Amino acid sequence: MKKVFKKIFITAFVIFLLMQLYQPARNFDYGQVSVAHFTKTYAVPENVETILRTSCYDCHSNNTNYPSYSNIQPIRLFMDSHINEGKENLNFSEWGNYSSRKQRSKLNEISKQIEDGEMPLASYTLIHRNATLTTAQKEEVTDWIDKMKDSLSSKH
Amino acid sequence: MKSIIKLSIILLIFTFASCKENKSESNKEGAAIESTQADKEGQLYSCPMHPEVHGKQGEVCSVCGMKLTEPVTQAAAAPEKVKVQAEPLSKSSFSIDGILNNYLKLKNALANDDSKEAANAAKELNVTLTNLKSDKIEAKFKKEYADIAEDAKEHAEHIGDNPGKIEHQREHFAMLSTDVNDLIKIFGTDKKIYRDYCPMYDQGKSGYWISETKEIKNPYYGSEMLTCGGITNEW
Numbered sequence: 001m002k003k004v005f006k007k008i009f010i011t012a013f014v015i016f017l018l019m020q021l022y023q024p025a026r027n028f029d030y031g032q033v034s035v036a037h038f039t040k041t042y043a044v045p046e047n048v049e050t051i052l053r054t055s056c057y058d059c060h061s062n063n064t065n066y067p068s069y070s071n072i073q074p075i076r077l078f079m080d081s082h083i084n085e086g087k088e089n090l091n092f093s094e095w096g097n098y099s100s101r102k103q104r105s106k107l108n109e110i111s112k113q114i115e116d117g118e119m120p121l122a123s124y125t126l127i128h129r130n131a132t133l134t135t136a137q138k139e140e141v142t143d144w145i146d147k148m149k150d151s152l153s154s155k156h
Numbered sequence: 157m158k159s160i161i162k163l164s165i166i167l168l169i170f171t172f173a174s175c176k177e178n179k180s181e182s183n184k185e186g187a188a189i190e191s192t193q194a195d196k197e198g199q200l201y202s203c204p205m206h207p208e209v210h211g212k213q214g215e216v217c218s219v220c221g222m223k224l225t226e227p228v229t230q231a232a233a234a235p236e237k238v239k240v241q242a243e244p245l246s247k248s249s250f251s252i253d254g255i256l257n258n259y260l261k262l263k264n265a266l267a268n269d270d271s272k273e274a275a276n277a278a279k280e281l282n283v284t285l286t287n288l289k290s291d292k293i294e295a296k297f298k299k300e301y302a303d304i305a306e307d308a309k310e311h312a313e314h315i316g317d318n319p320g321k322i323e324h325q326r327e328h329f330a331m332l333s334t335d336v337n338d339l340i341k342i343f344g345t346d347k348k349i350y351r352d353y354c355p356m357y358d359q360g361k362s363g364y365w366i367s368e369t370k371e372i373k374n375p376y377y378g379s380e381m382l383t384c385g386g387i388t389n390e391w
Contacts, residue, residue: 099303105310105331108362112327 019073027083029063029093036096037061041103048144052092055120055131059086062093067127082121104152111145114138200228207355207386226356244344250292252343254284255308259336260368262315266329266375267382271322278315278325285309297342308335326376330362337366340391351389356381364388 033040039049058064059082070076090106098106113119115138125132133141201224203209203217211217211224258281265273285305293301311332315325337351350367357363357376363385365375372385 099306101303101307101335102310105307108327108331116324118324 016073022073023071023076024080026066027062027064027080027087028066029061034062034093036094038092038095041096042148045144048141051133051137051141054128055133057092058128058131059083059121059124060090060092062087062091082124100152104149107145107149107152111142111149115142202226202228202355204356204381205384207384228355228360244340245342246294246297246344248292248294248297248343250290250343251345252339253345253347254288255281255336255339256345256347256349256366258284259332259366262329262332263365263367263375264373266322266326267373267378269322269378271325272319274322274325274329275316275319278312282309282312282316285312300342301339304335304338308332308339311335322378326357329375330358330364333365334362337364340366345391347391349391350387351391352385353388354385356384 038044038052044052064079064083066079070079090110095103095106110119114133120128120131120133199213200210201213201215202211203220203222203224204226205222206217206219207226209217209219209224210228213224215224216222217224258277262274262277262281265271265277285308288305290298290301290305311328314328315332318324340349347368350370352365352367352372352374354363354365354374354376363376367373370387372383372387374382374384377384
């Protein structure tokens with residue numbers, strides 16, 4: 001019986017080690033902020049930009065600030081799947097490539113998701129404690145977005 | 157051996173954490189409305205049940221006697237007469253009736269507070285949008301149609317993916333309604349339809365919807381305030 005357990009654990013450990021060999025390309029822009037980036041489309045105030053950077057960009061831009069344990073598989077796989085999903089729904093690095101209709105929709109959504117506390121995700125803030133938004137921070141972002149939205153819709 | 161146990165614990169935490177859902181914050185809108193009441197003098201208020209009745213703060217509705225509590229936004233303050241819409245911009249034979257039918261089904265599901273049915277209708281709408289061929293559209297409207305369709309598809313997906321979260325579905329429905337309204341403006345329809353507006357939803361910013369009936373059935377509040385709203389346009 002003991003032997004069987006030992007075998008299982010050894011196999012599991014070997015699989016775990018082999019998994020470490022898989023290190024796909026990182027979501028990292030090497031300091032090259034894309035021309036279509038959110039901050040190049042709008043004049044984003046510094047306080048809002050800081051909040052976006054600490055609480056959103058890791059999953060919603062082409063530049064993730066990877067923690068050290070991201071080197072371990074399968075943590076990395078889990079992270080990458082989140083990042084891909086996040087970028088598909090909203091990518092601040094691609095903002096300028098969105099149609100103006102899509103931009104308006106996304107602004108709406110960002111503000112609603114933050115207001116309702118749906119974003120940043122609980123699984124993210126569990127580890128990234130500083131990404132949790134206080135009520136004041138939420139308001140800073142949503143107030144600015146609402147102002148942006150109004151100025152955009154008056155142009156149409 | 158130890159590292160495996162550690163790792164599996166970490167993994168467990170991750171999976172559980174990602175399944176957890178944040179409960180939405182307490183009603184913020186109420187607070188926002190109160191604060192605007194305080195800082196705006198000369199602000200008009202309307203009856204929560206009869207948005208067309210306006211008056212000063214503290215007065216009561218001439219129809220039902222309720223206190224006028226809803227701050228009137230600018231759009232509602234100048235009550236527009238029902239506009240009968242002009243001819244559609246596009247002369248092509250492209251028809252949006254499929255989209256419209258799915259949309260109306262979704263609208264009725266939300267008015268009935270049926271989140272699951274709304275999700276199903278949104279999925280149908282998504283299929284319709286995916287399969288609809290745009291080659292009949294004139295070149296000058298192609299780009300605009302593509303933008304609208306892409307946006308509408310995203311909203312339909314969100315509504316379809318969130319049965320049980322009716323507030324979230326309604327947020328996307330509001331944005332989807334803008335898309336559908338723009339489609340009707342460009343391509344027109346043979347159906348008799350109305351554009352309705354609820355001044356209470358989203359502080360009067362986005363509470364529009366398209367309806368096939370003259371009777372008001374509010375998809376943003378459902379049974380809570382089914383008859384709140386008025387017609388702004390008709391086709």
